[in-house]
Amino acid sequence: MMKAFERHLEALASLEKDAFREKVQERWGRKLPKGLVEELSDFIVRLPRVERRVFHLWTWLQDDSQLKKAGSHFLTYMYQPDDFIPETEKSGLFGYIDDAYIAALFYEHMIDEIRHQKSRRLTQSDTELYRRAVRFKRKAGAVIPEEAIRIKLLIADLYESREEAARQLFSQAMPA
């Protein structure tokens, strides 16, 4: 199923380049820095890969660890139909910027935690994806600042397994 997701994002990225740029421009409000649009779009297309990577690391974690529980919440959360991006901006690739932000944030937490615990040697691709996630998070955070704050709160709740709090936060998200 992740292949279907990947194909859809790739198609959007190649067919709706201009629409994506326009939406980023609207949010940014001033002259766009060189490479910003490409970097954002590139990471959004990688979203299924980030999810798969989180899944792979998650299967390896100890059952009773906090990270395992948080990972379960994250993985199921990605099926959530509600969205932080308003309906008017949701169509096309831009509609996935919030999901990509959530994934980048969670993946960064996960890698930081694994590094801190020194429990697993990270692969070269993890190191590279981590770098991309950190850069994306910074840049996307500047494009969707209000949504980014709410997403950070959501991730903190998922991480602490505060399911009810996360659910309430979701009620503030936009229904699909």
Add this chain to the structure above:
Amino acid sequence: MLNAVKEDLKKLAVSPSDPFHALLRRRIGKKATALLESRLRHFVLMMPGLLHRIHEHWRQPGASGKARRLGGFVFAYLYNPKDFLAEDEYGFFGYLDDAYLVALVFEKVMYEERDTRFHHTEKEDRELLNQIASTKRYVKAVIPEETRRIEAMTESAIRDGKYEAFASAFGSAA
């Protein structure tokens, strides 16, 4: 994510280069009628909607432990790059196993919810259950070995409640 999957599956279902018909013929020969093919395609296209409904039931505060385990199992399964029919090789036909699993879990979640609380089955869910009931046997006839394994894996998921316990089933699947 589910909307993206739905859109992609819709495109793939009508792609002239997709080998769905040829693969169906290879599996069941002349029994591969246009009607059967259309039913199976529809069954696959139901998958994102079924997942959405499973998620809706799964996230209810009053959802039973069994329903939550089943939901967690199917959500995790779909991230796994290994499955019974590889999409790279089989194209749209490769989603038949995923669709069967999702339909099976949906049925079990619905029966579980109906059994454990005063639950009013919504019209949308009833219609989905009817559609599954009328197509499931055709899927079983087309991919009998795969559906048997999927059923065993789902039973194990209900029993053990852990992803790892049944993830090993993939060892011989791909």
